[in-house]
Amino acid sequence: MKRLTGMLVFGGVVVAVVLAYNTWLFCWGRCTLENLTRLSLPGGLLLAGNGIALAVLLFLKARPPVLPRCRCGAFIEADWRFCGHCGSNLDKS
Ligand SMILES: [Zn+2]
Structure with missing residues (x-):
């Protein structure tokens, strides 16, 4: 969860930097609105x-x-001794 939040923050920072950079370029007249869409x-x-x-x-x-x-393909819990689907013995000992 903490990692996801960090990635979201990082993504937000990247978007903010790109937007700021594009806005900065636009304000300095180095590109036009048409360039921003390309x-x-x-x-x-x-x-x-x-x-x-x-x-x-x-x-x-x-x-x-x-x-x-x-073995029958049914999902089982780790502590189950019998499969609830086919009834086979799951006891490993
Ligand atoms: Zn089974």
């Missing part, structure tokens, strides 16, 4: 990197936790 190479790479990072994060979060499974 992605430069660093901007495109940054966006692609963010997209990949987001995809990885979503993939990791969407992956179900690793649970023990019975």
Whole structure:
């Protein structure tokens, strides 16, 4: 949870810096509104990197936790002695 908050803060800082940088450039007349809608190479790479990072994060979060499974494929609790689905003996000792 703390890591997620840190990532959100980091993402917010990145967005704020990009916005500030673009606003600064715009105010100095180095680019026009039309340029802001177009992605430069660093901007495109940054966006692609963010997209990949987001995809990885979503993939990791969407992956179900690793649970023990019975031979029949049913999910079981670690301390179960019998499978509730097929009734096979799960006692390892
Ligand atoms: Zn089973």
